[in-house]
Amino acid sequence: MKLLVARGLTKRFGGIVANRSIDFDVESGEIHAVIGPNGAGKSTFMAQLSGEHLPDEGSIVFDGHDITRLPIHRRAQLGLGRCFQVSRVFLEHSAIENIAVGVLARQGGHLRAWRDARNDAALLDPARRILADVGLAGREHVLASALSHGERRQLELAMALATEPSLLLLDEPMAGMGASESRVVVDLIAKLAATIAVILIEHDMEAVMALAKRISVLVNGQVVATGTPSAVIADPAVQEAYLATDHARRDHA
Amino acid sequence: MSRKIVATLFIVGFAAVPVIAKLLGQPYYLTLFGRILIYCISALSVNLLLGFVGLVSFGHAMFLGIGAYAVGICAYYGIESGFVQWPLGIAAAALAGLIVGAISVRLTGLYFIMITLAFGQLFYFVASGLTLYGGDDGMTIDARSGFGGYVNLGNQTTLYYLILAIMLLFLVLLHRLSRSRLGMVIAGIRANESRMQALGFPTYRYKLIGFVISATMCSVSGLLLANLTDFVTAQYMTWQRSGEILVMALVGGMSSLFGPVIGATALLLFEEVFSAYTDHWAVILGPILVLIVLYMPHGLWGLLPDSKKASS
Numbered sequence: 001m002k003l004l005v006a007r008g009l010t011k012r013f014g015g016i017v018a019n020r021s022i023d024f025d026v027e028s029g030e031i032h033a034v035i036g037p038n039g040a041g042k043s044t045f046m047a048q049l050s051g052e053h054l055p056d057e058g059s060i061v062f063d064g065h066d067i068t069r070l071p072i073h074r075r076a077q078l079g080l081g082r083c084f085q086v087s088r089v090f091l092e093h094s095a096i097e098n099i100a101v102g103v104l105a106r107q108g109g110h111l112r113a114w115r116d117a118r119n120d121a122a123l124l125d126p127a128r129r130i131l132a133d134v135g136l137a138g139r140e141h142v143l144a145s146a147l148s149h150g151e152r153r154q155l156e157l158a159m160a161l162a163t164e165p166s167l168l169l170l171d172e173p174m175a176g177m178g179a180s181e182s183r184v185v186v187d188l189i190a191k192l193a194a195t196i197a198v199i200l201i202e203h204d205m206e207a208v209m210a211l212a213k214r215i216s217v218l219v220n221g222q223v224v225a226t227g228t229p230s231a232v233i234a235d236p237a238v239q240e241a242y243l244a245t246d247h248a249r250r251d252h253a
Numbered sequence: 254m255s256r257k258i259v260a261t262l263f264i265v266g267f268a269a270v271p272v273i274a275k276l277l278g279q280p281y282y283l284t285l286f287g288r289i290l291i292y293c294i295s296a297l298s299v300n301l302l303l304g305f306v307g308l309v310s311f312g313h314a315m316f317l318g319i320g321a322y323a324v325g326i327c328a329y330y331g332i333e334s335g336f337v338q339w340p341l342g343i344a345a346a347a348l349a350g351l352i353v354g355a356i357s358v359r360l361t362g363l364y365f366i367m368i369t370l371a372f373g374q375l376f377y378f379v380a381s382g383l384t385l386y387g388g389d390d391g392m393t394i395d396a397r398s399g400f401g402g403y404v405n406l407g408n409q410t411t412l413y414y415l416i417l418a419i420m421l422l423f424l425v426l427l428h429r430l431s432r433s434r435l436g437m438v439i440a441g442i443r444a445n446e447s448r449m450q451a452l453g454f455p456t457y458r459y460k461l462i463g464f465v466i467s468a469t470m471c472s473v474s475g476l477l478l479a480n481l482t483d484f485v486t487a488q489y490m491t492w493q494r495s496g497e498i499l500v501m502a503l504v505g506g507m508s509s510l511f512g513p514v515i516g517a518t519a520l521l522l523f524e525e526v527f528s529a530y531t532d533h534w535a536v537i538l539g540p541i542l543v544l545i546v547l548y549m550p551h552g553l554w555g556l557l558p559d560s561k562k563a564s565s
Contacts, residue, residue, distance in 0.1 A: 071455075072450040073452075073453050073455045076450070082451045084451070088445050088447070089448075090440075090441060090445065090448075092444070100437070101437060105452040105453045110435055111462075112433055112435060113429065113433045113435040113436070115433060115434070116429075116432050116433065117432060117433050117434040117436070117437050118432050123434075160452075163453055
């Protein structure tokens with residue numbers, strides 16, 4: 001079943017076309033990676049899916065809903081989770097409190113202004129479970145600011161998971177990580193994929209090859225290839241595109 | 254001295270004012286500290302936006318003015334019942350807060366400051382144009398809000414304790430709010446609005462709710478001020494007054510619940526003491542404020558040791 005279908009997505013910034021008529025889809029429970037050289041339009045594409053940028057042309061259907069022009073929070077409520085390229089956790093709060101905010105997003109009751117939420121088992125119990133799921137057990141009372149870079153990524157994932165998404169947008173989850181930290185997150189994403197579909201933007205090709213069921217290659221704002229990892233790597237159009245941009249960069253330098 | 258002790262001392266001190274005023278034969282103290290408590294309420298309300306939601310409102314005197322005018326205008330037409338005046342003032346402020354907020358909270362930073370300032374000025378000019386009700390010269394209120402036979406605000410001590418009780422009630426409400434689900438959402442928006450949107454929170458709606466609650470709270474300080482001074486004037490709504498309320502919250506410590514109370518008390522007492530010696534007391538106050546803002550990001554409250562810092 002197709003969980004997300006984007007058709008003809010186009011986004012222009014002034015005279016520059018950042019995304020040109022992108023067709024893209026995600027099956028339920030699939031990890032679909034998006035790769036491409038710097039400046040290929042991956043972030044713009046992600047921003048259109050999450051709702052930060054509205055497309056100039058094209059449509060996005062998610063889980064049967066046309067979300068093309070929906071605001072960010074409506075998409076999230078429908079089950080489109082998101083992790084940011086730079087971790088945006090609440091640094092002054094403990095790990096468990098961070099996750100509790102995610103649980104709260106799913107549970108509602110946000111207008112309750114009197115009852116104490118900080119000791120609310122309805123929020124903390126699910127939060128504790130998710131904390132263990134992402135491998136942060138035992139760190140629940142540590143302030144997010146005191147967590148390591150890798151742990152913050154895990155926490156960022158946990159917050160998104162707490163909203164019980166059916167599709168997760170991951171923007172370079174391995175960025176700036178050491179090899180061992182990277183492994184933890186790769187394993188985590190692989191585990192998630194049993195129940196949640198993932199769109200993965202990542203430069204770490206090793207991680208992409210290990211995780212992705214399909215890969216789409218974005219070059220100059222266009223999808224030049226989509227397919228299984230082995231098919232995409234063998235695709236002459238992909239090789240040419242990567243080589244061409246490499247040449248261009250070398251010439252430029 | 255820990256924060257808890259200081260807060261307790263403040264509250265006990267406020268409660269003792271009527272007794273001390275009587276002992277010293279200085280009934281004026283009741284008016285002075287009544288006024289201080291009223292500004293504590295204004296500062297608490299503006300700090301709900303400043304410290305909790307993270308928005309700098311430069312127009313909150315408009316809500317204070319709405320409360321004061323509800324008492325004044327009702328009294329002008331012979332409606333002296335507080336059961337009418339107060340709900341009317343609070344409802345009017347909530348409505349004004351909803352309209353002003355709906356337009357303002359879409360904006361952030363400097364733009365939010367400018368639009369609230371503009372709305373504040375708009376309300377000020379309307380009030381000063383209402384010459385029927387005294388405009389800039391003001392209008393004396395003949396009788397204080399009446400509450401049947403239950404509470405007689407004509408008695409200065411009764412009015413003082415009512416003001417204190419309302420201030421304490423607001424402190425409790427804000428404390429509960431800060432620990433509630435709504436408080437969690439609002440704190441999250443202040444820390445990182447885009448993160449909250451990505452989690453599925455309609456942040457605009459929650460900022461608006463915060464704005465309306467804050468406006469409503471501030472109007473209560475206006476209801477009380479009109480009663481304490483037996484007077485209402487457009488001067489209650491000047492942008493300078495909006496600024497003073499903000500400075501009170503800032504000086505006391507906007508990141509805390511109790512800070513605005515410290516700030517309002519400190520500033521008004523400073524004014525009281527130094528204005529007796531010189532008309533230019535503001536010249537002394539100015540540099541002190543600059544230093545506080547520069548070197549004390551958590552205000553006077555931040556100077557006190559936090560006994561539970563490790564756990565919070």
